[in-house]
Amino acid sequence: MKFVLPRGTxxxxxxxxxxxxxxxxxxxxxxxxxxxREIRTPIFESTDLFNRVIGEQSDIIKKEMYSFQxxxxxxxxxxxxGTAPVARAYISNGLNRHSGETKLFYKGPMFRYERPQxxxxxxxxxxxxxxxxxxxxxxxxxxxxMSYHLFSTLGLKNIxxxxxTVGSETCRPVxxxxxxxxxxxxxxxxxxxxHEKFEKNPLKILDSKDPSxxxxxxxxxxxxxxxxxxxxxxxxxxxxxxxxxxxxFEYSPKIVRGLDYYxxxxxxxVSEDLGxxxxxxxGGRYNxxxxxxxxxxxxxxxxxxxxxxxxxxxxxxxxDIPNRKTHIHIAPLDPLYLLDAAKIAKDLRYAxxxxxxxxxxxxxxxxxxQANKFNASHCIIxxxxxxxxxxxxxKNLTTRTQSLIDNNAIIEYLNNETTL
Ligand code: HAM
Numbered sequence: 439m440k441f442v443l444p445r446g447t448x449x450x451x452x453x454x455x456x457x458x459x460x461x462x463x464x465x466x467x468x469x470x471x472x473x474x475r476e477i478r479t480p481i482f483e484s485t486d487l488f489n490r491v492i493g494e495q496s497d498i499i500k501k502e503m504y505s506f507q508x509x510x511x512x513x514x515x516x517x518x519x520g521t522a523p524v525a526r527a528y529i530s531n532g533l534n535r536h537s538g539e540t541k542l543f544y545k546g547p548m549f550r551y552e553r554p555q556x557x558x559x560x561x562x563x564x565x566x567x568x569x570x571x572x573x574x575x576x577x578x579x580x581x582x583x584m585s586y587h588l589f590s591t592l593g594l595k596n597i598x599x600x601x602x603t604v605g606s607e608t609c610r611p612v613x614x615x616x617x618x619x620x621x622x623x624x625x626x627x628x629x630x631x632x633h634e635k636f637e638k639n640p641l642k643i644l645d646s647k648d649p650s651x652x653x654x655x656x657x658x659x660x661x662x663x664x665x666x667x668x669x670x671x672x673x674x675x676x677x678x679x680x681x682x683x684x685x686x687f688e689y690s691p692k693i694v695r696g697l698d699y700y701x702x703x704x705x706x707x708v709s710e711d712l713g714x715x716x717x718x719x720x721g722g723r724y725n726x727x728x729x730x731x732x733x734x735x736x737x738x739x740x741x742x743x744x745x746x747x748x749x750x751x752x753x754x755x756x757x758d759i760p761n762r763k764t765h766i767h768i769a770p771l772d773p774l775y776l777l778d779a780a781k782i783a784k785d786l787r788y789a790x791x792x793x794x795x796x797x798x799x800x801x802x803x804x805x806x807x808q809a810n811k812f813n814a815s816h817c818i819i820x821x822x823x824x825x826x827x828x829x830x831x832x833k834n835l836t837t838r839t840q841s842l843i844d845n846n847a848i849i850e851y852l853n854n855e856t857t858l
Pocket of ligand 1: 518520550552557558559560562563564566568696697717718719722723739740743744745747
């Protein structure tokens with residue numbers, strides 16, 4: 439019997455995992471510099487939570503959730519995103535007891551039943567942040583600035599930050615009415631699948647990937663004029679802070695996001711080097727979400743980025759990630775010397791090196807090939823002459839030179855030869 443991977447999932451093999459660890463470590467370092475703390479929530483939650491938070495009209499709820507009944511008859515869904523679970527956890531654990539902000543970050547797998555393609559999977563991974571109980575426009579700007587700090591530290595090139603505002607809850611009907619009014623005369627020409635959006639969620643027409651919609655949207659007036667004065671002031675201040683922090687961004691009225699919980703600022707980080715799935719990160723402000731699921735009236739802002747897309751971009755752009763630990767391979771040339779090899783390996787590992795031994799085969803040319811495969815910097819050879827001299831031969835695999843080194847001086851020698 440042959441088992442295959444479920445469609446839309448992938449194995450992440452050791453060579454690629456190095457990139458994942460690099461991204462995770464840098465992200466966690468940056469997030470902590472901004473005083474965010476990690477939270478881990480379950481991979482599944484009640485289906486109702488997502489229905490309520492993400493919105494019945496979103497594609498995620500209508501067709502992309504992995505939902506099932508558990509053996510106790512409960513309606514459960516695999517999490518399609520991290521904001522709803524974090525908001526739920528914030529309320530259920532009473533994190534709102536303390537006054538002031540709560541800054542959380544998370545990482546882990548998410549699940550959406552989408553049509554798989556490069557950069558789009560059914561199980562994918564996000565890292566994200568949620569800054570809860572903050573209403574000042576500086577919070578929006580600071581969250582966006584942190585995403586820029588992160589992606590530039592990773593070394594990503596050609597990325598753009600696109601920002602927009604969707605206004606407050608009260609602005610929303612006015613905004614939607616303006617879009618409908620503008621498109622009404624062309625309604626019969628709009629592609630069939632946009633008719634439902636026109637009726638129920640007209641804002642979503644703006645980010646439709648359907649090329650034919652471009653023509654009908656040209657000439658759309660600046661929608662910021664429909665917003666309340668306080669929403670306009672909020673957005674202008676966000677842009678002012680971003681300018682003052684020297685963060686490059688573009689105002690992009692087509693960014694409206696696929697999730698319905700956003701209010702005020704929304705943003706995406708995109709890269710043209712990624713092809714069709716160009717969005718590496720998305721986020722924005724969500725002032726009503728926590729109140730809508732039974733919490734206090736606390737505004738919040740956050741973002742999440744897709745690990746797969748960031749790793750793809752690092753590889754695509756040929757960005758080198760720092761080397762892992764220096765690796766030393768040990769080649770005992772006789773089964774009698776295995777114990778000597780084991781002792782040396784133990785000392786090396788305690789001294790901070792990564793190390794491997796050929797236990798199954800004592801053959802120098804085989805061991806040198808193995809050393810190459812493991813990207814070892816040096817190979818330690820233990821043969822008759824070495825044992826008689828209480829020493830080992832250390833071969834530098836880059837320069838191909840070798841020296842006989844006393845057993846007591848191995849670590850000192852390797853420390854000098856390598857930078858740990
Ligand atoms: P989102 O835009 O749905 O936002 O997802 C964020 C990122 O996850 C995307 O920019 C993309 O990189 C990645 N992503 C989404 N779907 C897939 C997929 N099927 N395959 C691969 N990568 C994918 C959210 O999830 C919000 N919760 C973000 C947020 C946090 N807003 C406020 N706080």
